[in-house]
Amino acid sequence: MASNPDHSQADPHASASVYELIRSRVLREEIPPNARINIDALARELEVSSTPVREALRQLQGDNLVVQEPGRGYRTTPILNAAELRELFEFRLLVEPWAAKIAAMDRLQNPGYVLEREIADITDLIGRQSDIRYELMDHDIRFHDAILRSTSNEVVRTAYAQTHCHLHAFRLHPGERTGEFTVAEHRVIHAAIRGHEPEAAEQAMRDHLTAAYLRFEVAHGVNSGAPYLPGTHEDRPAATTSLSL
Template identity: 45%
Template sequence: MSTAAPRAIGPLPRRQMLADDVHEAIKALIMDNAIEPGARVSIDGLARQLGVSPTPVREALARLESAELVVKEPLRGYRTTPLLTREQLDDLYQFRLLIEPWAARRAAEHSDAEGRARLDAEMRSCATPADDTYDSYKALAAHDTRFHVLVAELAGSAQVRRAFERTHCHLHIFRLHYDRGLGEQTIAEHRRITRAVLDGDPGAAEAAMREHLEAACYERLRPVSEEAGGPTRG
């Protein structure tokens, strides 16, 4: 490999479209719960609010519809996706338990040095949130998203990565109840998964991920299910 082959350097970020900015703006509105779940999203209203014409808003909403962040009712307009029911949240975590422990195992088995360095850097750069503010929780949610995406990437499966991203699970968790004061526990569990991946211990990585998801599931399903007093994990 002496001569430098014309390898794809990578597409330089050429985003200068208004529709992209509108898309990001509306996505941010939904992610921040500035629009209530199930609320109507007016095309003209958004256009006026953002100071653009309806066309780019329409294009952005069409993309968000395929991403299942909004739903369209013909001739009636768009609505944000409603809150998840208890069954849907259960189904979501069942799906995560199906693909993510597998991804953690694969990450421990097959990830390269560069990927492990990125995972290590992510864990080093995230501080445990001290306070219980809105911004603090948002930072934790952002770290959580990056962490799980990173594990999927290290597993080397683009399909698993996309499947995880398309669940938008953090949006749904966030909307159901932002903040349960479990930031430290989450970080600790992430550290355990990271250690297993960096040590190249597939079994430990898979188990740690499964327990991480089960803990989050049981923690978060509790308020959705009734106040049925049951023994909660410590």
């Protein structure tokens, strides 16, 4: 009897699907941090050959979610520690308020429509799902990338992309189950960019990033007060300073 065809090889989208499945498992810690990955076992679980699994792991290596050890295969990377998370948000505070300001200035490349669509899509999902943490992460990636893309500065965008900040932040803390705070803060950023208000857009992004960082600190008991980060103003604290997670 002929064996069943390997649909993972016949379907050109199979590798992308396997990548998404493994990515989800790593981010949700179904494959724990700093754990060795058994390619053959994972292929059996996903009912595919080892080829798309290897291709997916190469992609995940580019995301800095897995690392290849010579002669020992692949291992998931450790999650960020408190110092690394702070450094990541310090970098974001240097780049993203500037990007939001530029996005609001440029009428020809204003990303207002793209941001509006992103907010509409995630709002619709919130109405249909009780837990949107994983989907919220992907929304956050697209939302922030649309702003950076509108600056037309590929050096900045590439440097930002190489941090994979959303993926690593999600692994450290999956975030809000309902997306209440993130989406509300995105609406303020969108309104300022769409309305061509550069200073307001810059401040809204700064407030959003500071509030997001504070959510991590509160969740992990690192700091009971507002964090000090470059770019924040003592007389203009983050929009949300007392959060329940």
